[in-house]
Amino acid sequence: MLEVMNLTKKYGKTIAVDNVGFAVPDGRIGILLGPNGAGKSTVIKSIAGLLKYKGTIRIQGLNSRTMEAKRCFAYVPEMPYMYDALTVREHIEFITRAYGVECTEEELKMLFDRFELTDKQEKLGSELSKGMMQKVSICCALVIKPKVILLDEPMVGLDPAAIRELKTVILDLREKGCTILISTHMLEMVRDLWDATFVMDGGHILGTYVKENVANEDLEELFFSVTGQKASEERAAVQRGEESDTVSAEVEGDGR
Template sequence: MKSGRTGEVMLTVNDLTKQYDKTLAVNGISFEVSDSEIAVLLGPNGAGKSTTIKCIAGMLRYKGSVEICGYPNKSIKAKQVFGYVPETPALYEMLTVYEHLVFIAHAYDIKDYQEKARQLLERFDLLDKQDKLGKELSKGMQQKVSICCALLMDPKVVLFDEPMIGLDPKAIKELKEIFLELKSKGCSIIISTHLIDSVNDVWDKVLIMKEGNIVMSRLRQEIEQSGESLEEIFFRVTEH
């Protein structure tokens, strides 16, 4: 399966619809993300970004189809290749930071994870906190642990839901570097955020959402050729 741009399509979302009672949170959206591509889901609060990410991660019921590396997103094969960083970090209160990584390593059958785990903890300044319990960590640190858990398995697709919230400047810098490293390894990254500045220098494809719809989908070079900044385009399409 090849996309029109970079290469192999890693994520295909087709006619995704999610309704909560009377609220249509996501309204039949479709998009693709290829390997080595960083796609950002931008949108104001309540646009449906997090709901979209949760549907892709298989946490919600929905109409439509989502395929990860050609497999339905709820299949075991798909789950083996994607990592998910939730909007609100959810750690086990009784597990230490390192025990979270041990758990993930066994859940995903990752062999020789120790060195990778150490490197991740070091990058996010968590090495000296590895024996701290989940309940003892601040929200920012919990977010870092969530990121480490998602990256330990060397995912081919990573879903980040508002990943910068609560992170300190160093962690944000590290995370941006990680985005680029993952991209260079051929990984597909989907980042849901409403902070345009936080992803300005890493994105390849932008999907702007408003009221459950994708109101604009553009590649970086298309935006650059238009002469408008991402911020200008964002306000233009979301404020009308």
């Protein structure tokens, strides 16, 4: 289970995430959905321990900052990073040693086959395309058999076959009781995956939806019903502010 409570993150005086809270139970897929700049990646990086923040984050009931919590979750970043001098296979070996987990040759072969990396095992990190780096990053996350996995825009840069395979992997993880959180702005990529959706914009969670409770409503309709309403309110506030300024100017003019 993943729990985020009262998460707040500031960059200087700018509030990127303001008092955000949500939870994803075991065996469920949560989608953190929002436009670019909504604060999604800040939430994900906070969960992954890459940022300092205020609030509480628990992974399987453990404080996310503890080593015990870090051992049972995996993170697939939006921009994968590879070591230039390590081969694809060596990246996997490095992760298994770092986490102290075992991966049989059969398991490794199955993983490479799924993401079409079998003939790329000896390629160096410096030789990989963005899509290939993304596949290796996903394999590194899967090889530790996580109880909680975070994926930040995981389908960006993947070819159609890899996207289809990743969706299958995500559904398989759910069946095994893994907690999955996907951060994205690409509604069409997660339309058939979600159990719960958290619509985010402007550093806030604007709406939380559980699939069983929204009947047959389309994810896109839910998203725009919330973000569209927020945009309308902001435009109305701006207009009210402009009207107020106009009235003030007129009053000041009369006074003169």
